[in-house]
Amino acid sequence: MIPWSRLAAKKQSDAQLALLRQVAEGVHGIEAVFDRELRLLWISPSIERVTGMTPQECLAADDILAMLVHESDRAHCRRLITQVVADGVAQDFELRLRRRDGEAAWVASHWRAVAGAEHGAVALRLSAEDIQTRKETEYKLLETVTELRRAQALREHYLLRSNDERQRLAALLNLIRLGIIFMDQDRRVLYYNRAMLEIWGYPLDAHLIGMRESVLQSRAAPLLEDAQAYFAHVAEVLNTRQPISDAYEFRFADGRIVTDRSAVVAGASEGHRIGRVWIYEDVTEARRISAQLISMAERDPLTNIFNRRRFHEELERMLADAARRGTAVGLLGIDLDGFKPINDAFGHQAGDQVLVGLVERVGGVVRRNEMFFRVGGDEFAMLVPDARASAMSELANRLCDSIGGLVFEFDGRQTGVTASIGIALFPDNGFDAESLILAADEAMYRSKAEGRNRWTLSARGGGESARIPASSSDEPDSKED
């Protein structure tokens, strides 16, 4: 006989079991129970949703961990759950399950020991939550953070490199002798170098960044020889928006000569301008040297008057000018008489002193438009624009008088020289430089031949001058020893 009370109790417990199974099978997360040898005893159907494996496939597996847990996490997982079985302390960790399609599915797992069906036996219970979406978000976040970090590192790298580059450029620009200043579109200082401070008289620790052009100009004005002209030039360059301005030369009140040039600085994008760069060069020394070279090329080093080279240039220039204007040019060829004996008697230095003294004296006789040249050892020449024969004769007379009147004293003895002069006129005695020089030479040799210390008008060529008699001892304005 079946006792009714026990039957009723069994019915009740079956019903409870069915209810429990229904609840267990309906849970959203994965639930599973293992025995202490890690054999799967039961697993909720939700395993199929997460991995694609059915509970039956799982229950049939020889090694459930090998089948379900991703190989990257398998050893770690096996070690931890063995420990749960051993010490009964629950473990929480995240792991990847293997999906049927070969992909991994992240779950957060909770492992704990539970009492087994048999008395005293220990079983293992797994509760796992699908955290794939969270993990994907985390991965994406991680990727973004990594990307940001990489970008930041790259930015820092380039910043460092551009700072290095700037330092290198600044060192270079501070070494060069050209003064450089960058002005922005608002005409404020963006950059300047050391030479700029030196040229414009600023202390080397001056701070000009951001300073307005008008402030710079008010500081510069007293330093310049003609500040108004200089600022007018700057305004002209700016107003006409010259992409690159021509070199402009200006002077400082202390005598320095400086040139400036400027150029528009274009920005990276088309049509965009950053401002304008000005470059200053102190050319004082260069100008001094070139003046010296010019002087060396066209002046006689002993007397410092123009030499033969400049004589030829001036003669050509005056002839061209006279031909254009229909005027005359006078040429005096001057050769000293008795100069060699001074050298012979008193030495070369004494001869030099005579030449220098003579040039000084003649310098007092010539007028502003008359040019005096040393064309050879003791040969000189004079060029006179708009010349007339009578005026040339008067000039030759004055020269003969002043040269002949010079007295030099060497070794306690007095000495002196005279001059033989030939006069030729363009166009009467020659139409070009060569024939004019020849005419003056011929006339000069005639003066020598006729007794020296006198002048002779050229008889060369036709026209009026050919009819004027050469100076001679019987003419009132000629001179004789």
Ligand SMILES: Nc1nc2c(ncn2[C@@H]2O[C@H](COP(=O)(O)OP(=O)(O)OP(=O)(O)O)[C@@H](O)[C@H]2O)c(=O)[nH]1
């Ligand atoms: N001291 C000096 N002598 C010079 C220089 N250049 C040329 N001489 C000399 O000047 C002399 C010129 O010669 P000449 O024209 O025959 O001298 P001169 O005695 O005036 O002769 P005449 O023209 O016939 O009267 C030569 O002895 C040259 O050596 C110079 O720079 N310094």
